[in-house]
Amino acid sequence: MRLIYALILTCLASLPARAEVDIQEVTSPGGLTAWLVEEPSIPFVALEIRFRGGASLDNPEKRGAINLMTALLEEGAAEMDARAFAQAQEELATSFGFDVDRDAVSISARFLTENRDASIDLLRDALTQPRFDAEAIERVRGQVLSIIQSDQKDPNDIASETFARIAYGDHPYAYSINGTIDSVTALTRDDLIAAHKAVLARDRIYIGAVGDITPEELGPLLDDLLGALPETGAPMPPQANVTIPAGITVVDFPTPQSVAFFGQPGIAQDDPDFFTALVLNQVLGGGGFESRLMDEVREKRGLTYGVYSYLASRDLANVYMGSVSSSNDRIAEAIAVIREEWEKAAAEGLSEKELQDAKTYITGAYPLRFDGNGPIANILVGMQMLGLPIDYIATRNDKVEAVTLDDVKRVADELLDPEGLHFVVVGQPVGLETTVGE
């Protein structure tokens, strides 16, 4: 058993559960670095690979190319067409997931020990020899266009895309990763080949592996899998210049319940105050049923089914976001309550009890995340992308414990900007009007 946790329990008020996951850094003969947790008790491996940059590397003239390219990786490779490739996965009882977001293209693979080599051969074909057949391009393009059209009529998607346009100006983050109807319609096979070259390169790769494999086996496997990729890809986009005007933007959409996304500038994950902000947000709107926002908006007033806030700290921008949904005739009240809570927290910070409770929750919940080979592989890659040290897991809860009430008061005052909050409201809200021009 290589997943070793030491639980040190003191009293109910504090539960500093310490997760000590035994991570090894593996460097392949070809120079690739991976983090590995050996877990031989079940005969399979979860392998997580990410290429930094993701859809933000789209050529501005070719929005959606990286998304379409990623979707096509499993639609035919080497000698196989789309269906032959899918059959090959089934014959090996292996599964590959290909995903893309603003910051990365992600490949999530799992394969049985006895089929390891054949599974890696198959995945290598997908990553290094995708076919981009004309038939597959048209088929998947049709799916993407259908998704874009559906997003245009979905209040949640309208709200998030509207907020992104307001917050990020001309930066790639301002645009949907799917692209637009026009841009996707115009994409050519050459555009997809260019998108592939831009993202799938060795200079931006992060690897996590968990399961039934040794370091000696993993190194050559990674060279076999990824060695043929080009050394460099497209340059990374710059940091976004986040400019969120104060006020409200109403997007008229006939539906019974208004959906609101709100936000203000946030805080970077490598900021010395990040953990203080994390604790602050846990109390304000990050918890389950216990947060102030849930208590005031849902439990006391029944204005919503759910209200949340979260630190959206990404590679190229940091925003402090939240969301709430209420009937058209009640959304104005929900927004007023959220503003009040933002003001109250900015002015007063937290109580000692709230601080202690939040720390207990955040530290206690951390080891519960490590619950399976796939989730752990994900965490390993996330840590590397953030530049965290390999012993981070053992020390992370100490950073939470170190947060003081004074820290919280100072960061609440500096970070929370109740006057500067911007609400995008999609629906037909009663008593709310757009107060700023886009």
Added chain:
Amino acid sequence: MLNLPKFAALLAFLFSPLAALASDNEAVTYFTLENGMEIVVVEDHRAPAVQQMVWYRAGSADEPKGSSGVAHFLEHLLFKATDKMEAGEFSATVALNGGRDNAFTSYDYTAYFQRVAADRLELMMEMEADRMKNIRLTPENIRTERDVILEERNQRTDNSPGALFNEQVNAAQYLNHRYGTPVIGWRHEMEELDLDDALSFYETYYSPNNAILVVSGDVDPEEVRTLAEKYYGVIPANPDLPERIRTQEPPQTAERRLVFRDARVAQPYVTRSYLAPERDPGDQEKAAALTILSEILGGGTTSYLAEKLQFDTQIATYTGAFYNGGSLDDTTFDFAVVPAAGVTLQEAEDALDAALQSFLETGVDADQLARIKLQIRADQIYARDDAERVANRYGRALAIGLTVADVQAWPGILDAVTADDIMQAARDVFDRRTSVTGWLMKEEVTQ
């Protein structure tokens, strides 16, 4: 395009997963308390975490007529006060122990769960046992929480034309069974739910002889037994627990069709559903055949419908087939076809029917069936990485009246399904007279 070396690997693989299956069962312990409460323990000692779930054999299909949504409303109200705890204290206590809790309601069951560090199990049991009998509700709780469930209905259903459409399709499919009524409830009935409705449902159904405790994670079954006896074992059984008899569907003798229009629809599609048998204790063979049939017809890129409607022709952007035998009463076998640009819903529906007809004539592809069975066997290995999924599987099965033996027999029954079984199941179920066809459409533009 079967490539021979890979196929050989497949054959070599067939033997080992059955051993994996055995070890999956070995990690599961089952017993009952004297008051009738059933206990399942799923061990996974790799991480120091535990999940407690309590499943009640009471869902929306058990509600009295006129009180739709009360099962789910009560689920929300179980987070309010008890004799020992204030409103909200349950979840706050779980969080104070670094854990997460929640609950869910379906047609056939309501379940509550917490996920915490393994040494906190006793506290979780103490609280969960407390709210099995001791909730204390105020009129204010009823008022605000009813607003919350109405907003939940807004969010899940009224804001989503697809969900509204689905609600109408179910209502058309079930004339006389409560599966035709949405779990969340019809709005006009939800608005009238009161304290008496909630307490009546609570007193009728919440008792140890109507509950299943499933504990998974880093636990010792004997320790779970001791704790369960201490906290749940002292609660008396309800001698008046009603038998679970529901109004059943009459024979369907006419196909039903409906068109749902909504201005918010961006992507029209067509659905087809057929009434179908579910898994029954000691009788899961038909459900097993239907489970594999749904994979053959609509389980992704290699499926029959994808081949006919997305690859051989470009009729559809998406095709899917769905069957879940995990219900107490008759379930449905469903299809969805999203037409490609320029294809009408009629053309999409006709292509679905033509494909089903040609499938009934040509039969099961042996290679495809072998691949599907291979996935099922491999899943026994992958499932060992996810104790909560195993725990869910047992909880759900026991809540719908299956036994532990049924759950453990299921992979073997799936594996024994033959091509003939599948074709017989297809012929039995795909009868237009027992079908509902739905079209989800954009609002017609009138000038």
